[in-house]
Amino acid sequence: MAEERRNARRVLLAMPLGFCAGVERAVETVERALGEYGAPVYVRGQIVHSEQVLEDLSGRGAVFVDSEEEVPDGAVCILSAHGVAPEVRRRVTARDLRVIDATCPLVAKVHVEVRRYARAGRTVVLIGRRGHEEVEGTVGEAPEYTHVVMSEEEIDALPIAPDAPVAYAMQTTLAVDDAARLVARLRERFSDLIGPGKDDICYASQNRQAAVKAIARECDLVLVAGARNSSNSNRLVDVARAQGTAAHLVPDAPELDSAWLERARVVGVGAGASAPQRLVDAILRRLAELGYEDVEERELMRETVTFRAPRWPS
Structure with missing residues (x-):
């Protein structure tokens, strides 16, 4: 019987998985706004990176826009979990809009850090991926002081003196190992470097990476449920591949290619x-x-983190 089980095709489910506290908070914010104000409510950007969630909320009356300028006067405007630059927040608050800020509290924490570093006269090195909404919003806190990097080569090319006062911050959805490697290079490069007391990478990203890493070497293949533009989901693919295991992102079940499973037992x-x-x-x-x-469920740890709902328009 034991031999049969070893040879049987099976699935190892890496847990925890799915919604983190910040995503739950953001989605519940849109749902509550729809319930209280009725459709439509407008969301600047994608409230979270999930095609299924966006489709569901769109069907219930949420309208996703790229700019606050697309929101009609008097309407409800929700800021996404990824956060926005201060200039965007100034523009939305200056208009006749009911603004609800659904920025994840862990992203907001990074914004506070960047402002503090800039006020102290430090050049900020933000480890993150250019073009991602979270990174754009964070850079907006101190654009004249901030450099974005995502490789050791980019760190080496920074136009900053080795003894200049420097601080670093991180996109919250990075791969833990990649971030640690880049921080180590920053420490080699700059003699006066400070950073957050605790890594900026959010607890949920760290937990999901640890869970995937724990099962990857037992598997012939790892599949990651997540949207193509989801940074934390793509990092899970990277984590599995770093363990020497083939891995693919699966944005929707029909996109699971049966050819990937050839010779895959686990x-x-x-x-x-x-x-x-x-x-x-x-x-x-x-x-x-x-x-x-x-x-077979493999639960590495249990998550109990919750966040308060955002402030509601009066």
């Missing part, structure tokens, strides 16, 4: 912090159809 499944449970369930159903009916 398949790991993880999910980003913005991936809804229904996406995970759909992937598991698809795997069951392909012969992977045996699912």
